[in-house]
Amino acid sequence: MADKTIPLWSLESIYPSIESKEHQEAKTNLKNGLSELASLVATKPSREDFPSWLNSYLEKYNKTISLFQSMYAYAHAIYSCDTTNTAFLNNLSQIEQALVEVQDIDFLFTKILTEHKQALPNFYTAYPQYTSYSFILNEYIEGDSHYMSREEENLANSLQRYASSAWSRLQEQIISSLVDAETGKTFNELRNEAYAQERNVRKTAFEKERALLKSSEIAIAACLNNIKGATLELNKKRSWEEPIDKALFANRLSKKSLDALISAIEDSLPFWQDYFKTKASLLGLEKCEFYDLFAPLVSENAKEKIWSFAEAQKYIIETFGQFSKSLADFAQKAFENNWIDAKVRQGKVGGAYCTDFPYHKEPRVLSNFTGTFSDILTLAHELGHAYHFDCIKDEDFSLSHYPMTLAETASIFAETVVMHDAIGRSQGFEKVKLIESSLSDSAQVLVDILSRFYFERSVFEHKKEGELSAQDFSRLMKEAQEKTYGEGLTDKKHDLMWAVKGHYYGPDLDFYNFPYAFGLLFARSLFAVHKENTAKGDTSFPTTYIELLKNTGRFSCEEVCAQAGFDIQTKAFWKKGIDSFAEELAEMKAYAQSIK
Numbered sequence: 001m002a003d004k005t006i007p008l009w010s011l012e013s014i015y016p017s018i019e020s021k022e023h024q025e026a027k028t029n030l031k032n033g034l035s036e037l038a039s040l041v042a043t044k045p046s047r048e049d050f051p052s053w054l055n056s057y058l059e060k061y062n063k064t065i066s067l068f069q070s071m072y073a074y075a076h077a078i079y080s081c082d083t084t085n086t087a088f089l090n091n092l093s094q095i096e097q098a099l100v101e102v103q104d105i106d107f108l109f110t111k112i113l114t115e116h117k118q119a120l121p122n123f124y125t126a127y128p129q130y131t132s133y134s135f136i137l138n139e140y141i142e143g144d145s146h147y148m149s150r151e152e153e154n155l156a157n158s159l160q161r162y163a164s165s166a167w168s169r170l171q172e173q174i175i176s177s178l179v180d181a182e183t184g185k186t187f188n189e190l191r192n193e194a195y196a197q198e199r200n201v202r203k204t205a206f207e208k209e210r211a212l213l214k215s216s217e218i219a220i221a222a223c224l225n226n227i228k229g230a231t232l233e234l235n236k237k238r239s240w241e242e243p244i245d246k247a248l249f250a251n252r253l254s255k256k257s258l259d260a261l262i263s264a265i266e267d268s269l270p271f272w273q274d275y276f277k278t279k280a281s282l283l284g285l286e287k288c289e290f291y292d293l294f295a296p297l298v299s300e301n302a303k304e305k306i307w308s309f310a311e312a313q314k315y316i317i318e319t320f321g322q323f324s325k326s327l328a329d330f331a332q333k334a335f336e337n338n339w340i341d342a343k344v345r346q347g348k349v350g351g352a353y354c355t356d357f358p359y360h361k362e363p364r365v366l367s368n369f370t371g372t373f374s375d376i377l378t379l380a381h382e383l384g385h386a387y388h389f390d391c392i393k394d395e396d397f398s399l400s401h402y403p404m405t406l407a408e409t410a411s412i413f414a415e416t417v418v419m420h421d422a423i424g425r426s427q428g429f430e431k432v433k434l435i436e437s438s439l440s441d442s443a444q445v446l447v448d449i450l451s452r453f454y455f456e457r458s459v460f461e462h463k464k465e466g467e468l469s470a471q472d473f474s475r476l477m478k479e480a481q482e483k484t485y486g487e488g489l490t491d492k493k494h495d496l497m498w499a500v501k502g503h504y505y506g507p508d509l510d511f512y513n514f515p516y517a518f519g520l521l522f523a524r525s526l527f528a529v530h531k532e533n534t535a536k537g538d539t540s541f542p543t544t545y546i547e548l549l550k551n552t553g554r555f556s557c558e559e560v561c562a563q564a565g566f567d568i569q570t571k572a573f574w575k576k577g578i579d580s581f582a583e584e585l586a587e588m589k590a591y592a593q594s595i596k
Contacts, residue, residue, distance in 0.1 A: 005309040006369050008081075009341035014074050014357050018091045026071055033064030034101050041108035050116045051123040057109065058130065058398065066397040068102060070359035071095055077364060080349045081341060083176045089169070096161050103157045107150055113137060114144045132554050136398055143249070146238045156234055164230045164507035167223040171505040174219060176349055178212045187212055188350035191500075192370050194294045197304050199283075206291035206494075213496040217470035220499040224473060227505055228463050243460050247511035251403040252556045253518070256569045261518060264574035265450050269484060271578070272447045275439050275585055276488030281592045282436070290494045294374070294440060297433040306371035309342060316380055319421045320414070323530070324542035327414070330387050334365065339386070342369035342379070351502070352378050354385035354411075358400060361393045373422070373437065377415050384414025391549040402552035404512065406560060408519025409526070410549055412445075416527045432591040435584045442581060445520045447484050452513040454480035455498060473498045518557070521577030525566060528580065 015023040037060055045053035075095045079088040124131050147153060178187035190212070193205035213220070231243060240246045248255055280288045282297055296304055307315075313335045321328035334340060339362070341348075352367040363386035369375045388410035392400045419441075423434045458476045462468055468476075474495040481493040498504060503512035526548075530541045551560055561568045568574070 003308050003369075003371065006343045007309065007338055007340055008343055009077075009364050009366070010338035011074065011077060011364070013337075013362060014070065014360050018075075018078070018087065023071075023074075026067060030064065030067050030071060030098065033060065033067065034098065034105065036060055037064055037105045038101070041105055041112060044112065045116070047116065047119050050119045051126040054113075054116075054123050055127050055130070058133070058396075061109075062397040065102065066358040068095075068098060069397075070357040072099070073355045073357050073364075077355055077366070080172075080353075080366060081345075082347045083169075083173050083349060084347050093161060096165060100154065100157045100161075104150070104154055107147060107153050110140045110144050110147065114141050117141050132399060133396075135555055135559075139252075146240060146246075146249075148237050152237065156237075160230075160507060164227045167226045168502075168505040168507060171220055171223040171499075172349060172502065174216050174223075175500070175502075176347060178216065179346070180208050180212065183208075186344075186346050188344060188348075188368060191350060192344070192368065194291060195296065195370075195372050195374055197296055197298050199292070199295065202291045202295060203289070206289075210494075210496055213499045217474075217496065217499060221468070221470035221473055223505055224459070224498065225463070225467055227507060228459055230507070231510055232460065232463055243510045244457070250508075251405045251515060253403070253405055254556075254558060254569065257558060258514065260569055260571045261514065261521075261574050262450070262453070264571045264578060265446050265517060267571075267575070268446065268578045269450075269486065271581070271585070272443050273486050273488035275443060275588075276485070278585065278589050278592055279436060279440075282432075282588075282595075287490050288488070289490050289492060293444075293489075296372075297429070297436055299429045299433075305373070307373065307376060308371065309369055312369070312376045312379060316376065316383065316418065319418050320380075320383075322421060323417045324545075326542060326546065327387055327417075330390050331383050334363075334383060334386060339363065340365045340367070340379070342367045344368045344370065349502075352382050354382045354389070356386075356389045356393075358393065358397055363389045373434075374441075377418060377441065380418040381411045381415040384411035387414065388549050388552070391546050392553055395550060395553060399553045403557065404515035405518045405557050406552040408515050409523050409552070412516075412519045412523035413526055413545075415441075416523055420527070429591075432588055435588050439581060439584055439588065442520060445516050446578070447488075449513045449517050451477075451480040451484040452501065452503075453511065454483055456504065456511055456513070459498075470499075521574055522561065522566070522568075524577050524580055525573075526564060529564070 015026065017023065037057070040053070040057050040060065043053070072095050075088070075092040079085065079092045082088055120134075120137065124134070148156070175187055179185065180187075180190060185208075187209065190205045190209045193201055196202050196205070235243055235246060238246075244258075245255075248258060276288050279295075279297075280286065280292070283292060283295060285292065288295075298304070317328050317331050317335070320331050341364070348368070349366075350368060352365070354363055354365050356363045365379070365382040365386055367375065367378050367382060369379070385407065388402075388407065389400075391410075392402070419434070419438050423431060423438065426434055455477050458480065459468065459473070462472065462476065477498045478493050478495040481495075481497075485493060503509050506512060526545070530545075533539070533541045548560065548564060551563065555563075558568060566573055
């Protein structure tokens, strides 16, 4: 029986519809705000006038661009729930057109700021409330060296709607429209069966998934070819030596920190391959196939619980409350105000995400809830994102924009809170089952994401030489998976995974993958601090945590993490986070040995 408690979100408090009076007024306000910003950047202030000019600009910018971001989030939200709706697609395209104007304003602002960078001390003296903008404004100045001419930037930004963004939408539409003719199941429904208890169900779903991808691989390969080709060409014109350099700048992370992170994960691969072999033993297999990665452990005396959405809601709120009243109250508010869209349906994008409406100071969460415990963790993860936004929403808009690396901290922390509680409540087989689930998710964030990192790096390397076929992408994907999963799985990997992951198709999401590994290990370190403090009777960490989240919009990753006492430029820090999984695997291996 279908779970009638699974909600659709309400966007009424944002805009009732794209035809509504409120949405039309917002369009007018956005147009006027952008016009005023354009007038400001068209004026070249003198050194003496620069402080007052910058104050006027930042006040107008924070108000106008927060409105733009809310309108863009709304356009994407309604489209992602109905990707075949032409009106929604056209609305998204119109909002993206305004992005060209925003980018031109940013370009001109950066030039003026760079020209007057010597006057910034005078600005901070005259307007001390902007002292916290120091990192942000210096970031603009640093980014100035990566602009083409104004004419070239405008042309590139204008054409993106018909180039990379269009290819990205095509990939979304292809994936969300795939349906298995035999069963009538959507592609996303088949993907969800990777969590099924019955191995034949997982295997059949995996084969059908691959067949559907194979039937569309030429079109999807064209999407990826053109997106990555455009990235390489534009990066060259913008003086980025490698795509990873641009990703590091966008993530406010140093190359030294990334190298330390990647190296630590590479060193841990034998550990994770040992985990895969232990899981195979518990499943009664000689070795796991790729479609066994998410297989739940099954006992004759224990049946997989299927949660109703109402049960999931109650559990998440209660568990969040064990960490802090603030987090629990926020989750309660999100559920009560219908901020979550969790129902699986055709035309809706797969996976899950959190989107923010900064002008309205509200977030929304999209997921595809089927009743598994994994779905509960996904909800907790996305609500963690939403809580992060709630903590920072009252900051100036310019100080509320944080990089993906730090964006994953709150989400994985919230997920960890739930998993830690679930493991603590359990014993025997149920406890080992949850531990295995935790290790499975962590392996995805470290092992699978390392394979995605390898894949994307190799795609860029080979793309420099020319076009890549669907077979080329599959070969590179398999090579990347062999390097990471190795002997942990059979030789048959998921060579078509490149066609699934939407992150590869985001025009500005190159190397979107490593921030998740960053977030996992940083979040686990933060949770360890919380546990240590609590054991000592110190309950101040939740307050410290909120302050840390507020700072994510105004500092580099290294600085934010240093405030928590961590040096992320050393491999030792990342290794410590990975070593925290050792106790879990030891318990899992001991159980496997006991039942032989």
